[in-house]
Amino acid sequence: METSDHPAAPAPGAATASGAPAPAPAPARRDAEATKAAIVRAARHLMARHAHADITLKAVAERAGVSAPLILKYFGNKDALFARIMSFEADAEALLDAPLPVLGHHMVHHLLTGQAEHGADPILRIVFAPLHREQGDTLRGNFRTQVVRRLGERLEGPDAGLRAELAVGTLLGLGVMYGIARGPHLRGTPVAEITERYAPTVQAFLTPP
Template sequence: MTTAQVGEERPPAGRRDAEASKAAIVRATRHLLARHAHADITLKAVAERAGVSPPLILKYFGNKDALFTSVMDFEADVDALLDAPLEELGRHMVRSVLAGQAERGADPILRIVFAPLHGEQGEILRANFRTQVSERLAARLPGADAGLRAELAVSAVVGLGVMYGIARGPQVRAADIDDVVERYAPAVQAQLNG
């Protein structure tokens, strides 16, 4: 008997396809949210970009508002951003944002930059960002001014991400990522250390 016959722990093909479809829908929605106002994005546009049908989006997410609410959550993204010991966190955060831009053409944390485009949904995005990113980082930092230092550290990496991925600064984009990390991470780490 093979491991597949014994009961290998892989999800059924339909489940893998469903997970891939959901991931494609989320990626497509994030892409569109970074370029258009919430009110201007249709389920049809999301479906076309994701390579699925609009009814499939409704099946997985219920409605447009539920889809956008799920996309405006930063929990999973901040797990990756903050996944390092405190003494190495500045380097990790800088590398994470740059690698996301260089390898995937996007960094999920940078969605906050587009909050002004989204009206009421932008307020949800801002509130989620504050609690799920800035406040979560602050909880890891020592000192009475941890909240301020967390916001300054996050500001630094978001600003770098904007220069790299949105403004497309030619010097930053041409530089080796390791070089940028060496130059930039100490400023971020200084805020984290206090």
Template sequence: MSAVTTPPTTDHHRTEPAPRRDAGQTKAAILRAARYLLARHAQADITLRTVAERAGVSPPLILKYFGNKDALFARVMSFEEDADALLDAPVDGLGRHMVRHLLTGQTERGADPVLRIVFAPFQGDQGDIMRANFRTQVSDRLTARLTGPDPGLRAELAVGTLLGLGVMYGIARGTHLREATIDDIVDRYAPTVQALLTP
């Protein structure tokens, strides 16, 4: 009785499936692209195609994840998720956390948690929405965590101090500042922020 042999299969027509795109990474890339463009153009002048090209995706994918342009930019103009991460530390160590979070956001994630508020004046009526979101989602939330006198004033001064660092580091790109290590900047700058948070 002879052994049955099967003919060898030929794989030259088969192709490897394309790697699946990670939904979280794709959404993050779209939001980064929209934030980048919103910092340079009025929302009315930004098209979904422009956002898609910058994010390296197709416009239909933006619609799949965000629904429409208005919904996408509503997310971009919200500071809710960013504030969750920015304020995620006990108050007695919050200054260090905020400074480090801002700097690592710019250097590692390519996104600043609060800096886009600087561009609100370019957004017309949408800028008013950004300002209102910023007040309630960042400044007011920080105020609610502070004890002692003038918590609202201290919260706004602390956030303003943080924004100054963000502008100098991410927009003005100060030469000496960008040559310093993040640890060095945190050690030097965080006490200034913390002094406003601690009564």
């Protein structure tokens, strides 16, 4: 058997010959989930500014700081990536994840913290549906089914579907003013204060009359 002229590297954390701890290994590259999340954020950013037909994988890749082939590796193709972007399933699960008596408070706080801390809104991309022609119809259909209808199925009392649409419409209005119009008074007010003021308006549609 051949032997190496170089000593084996010490295990991470093990002492070297001098008695000093071995240097820690270099940080690993972004894991797959972090990379996928960066790609999704980039695609959402572009979808809010350009028609679906005008967005290229190269543009998404440049925005995400990755290569276009990496997008193909994780999502397959542009259509598969945008099918993911046009789904509200995971967003709705987080948005509606609270008991009904405090759901209005949760929805308002979740929307505002997403905008203020992450620059991302769980439902606001529905307002860009007219940009995307046929894909806009998919976006609208997903929104109605995955967000509004899902909320309506949780509500008790009469007119549940109408009340769900009113609640979500009220929430969207806040999202537009905060995230798109960027109202200076709204953005200069703590999220907790806006939530306390605005949540009762949303909750009024959720609580049975």
